[in-house]
Amino acid sequence: MGYRLKPSQRQRLSTLQKGTLIIASTSFIALGIYFGIVLQSTKTTPGHASNSLMLEDPAGTGETLIAFTWDEGEVLKPEIGPVGSQTNTQTQIVSEPDLNIKGLTNPSGGIDLSIPWNTSFETEGISIETNFRMLDTDGDFFSCGKEFRFGIRKGNPAVRYTLTDSKGKKQVIEEQSDYRIADDRNFRIYAFSYNPVSGRAEILVDGLLVWSKKTDAFQSLAWKAGTPVVIGAGLDAGGTTSCILDKISVRKPVGGRFIPLDLLGFSAEPEGDQIMLSWFTGSESGTEQFIIERSSDTQSFQEVGRVRGAGKSEEMKAYALLDTRPHHGVNYYRLALSNHRSKSVWVPVIAIRFPPEPGFLQPGLSGGTSR
16 A cells, blocks of 8 residues: 655545654654664664664675575575575585684585575676685686676686676676785685676775776676576685685675666654555656565565656655555565666665564654554
């Protein structure tokens, strides 16, 4: 059930709609506080949505697609994301007590942890980070067929990725850094990111920029749907049983393609046994419909409802939609546009615990309501 609120319509709102208006109107008053506090929030409090993309991403660097730590002793089980399907037979988890590290090794053939294709992988940009020990000079930390590979070539960080522009024209980038990694058996943090808004790609080692590439802006990463993602392809720890790969996370970076609106705020509040979603735009250009999608795990999203957009506007607009059937536990919500290829409208993905914990004081209503 969705509403597009206009001052001229307020006197005709039903009882339920008036409850919606209270939240939306109060949120207007609180916008200044919102920008000063909520946009800086990194913690999801019971019954109130945080602007963090998810609880496990306190830095707000993007929606996490895959995250493995191997701390629980299961090779195929991730902390976040789809479960792996297979690895090479000798892949195992080993501990390095002196380094307080637990990760993967395979002395023969490579780790090759395969993860079945998931539609969430088809992201326009990407941010990858892993902890790797130079026991092998050739292999991939993260790969997906021929379209994407990030790893090591002859001891140097290297990457291959494929871009596609708005007309479907593809461009393959395959390069390696001149930065030679010392053969000292130390773990280092290797990171790769590609931002589709700027067209800039970077490789960092322990925070040091060792390679960058600037291509035309607003090109998306190209993926071959159905191709498994592989972690540790060809990494065999130099034939040893020492840990070579400790932790890896893959995120969708903050930002995306051109978004035809200026999103000022997106929030969720408990409303009895339902959840009220509200959002504000400063301007819109060609917005047909807003779609609210909900997930219990940040991986599989389902549509909750739609609200008609303003189309073209240079004024602040307020919108609201009531989720009448929220999950028990943490609910994740995101905005999408019916006329836009992005799976979500930039950021945020917001989270709210439902039902709130006893004694929670719901903000935004005059006098407060004890939950």
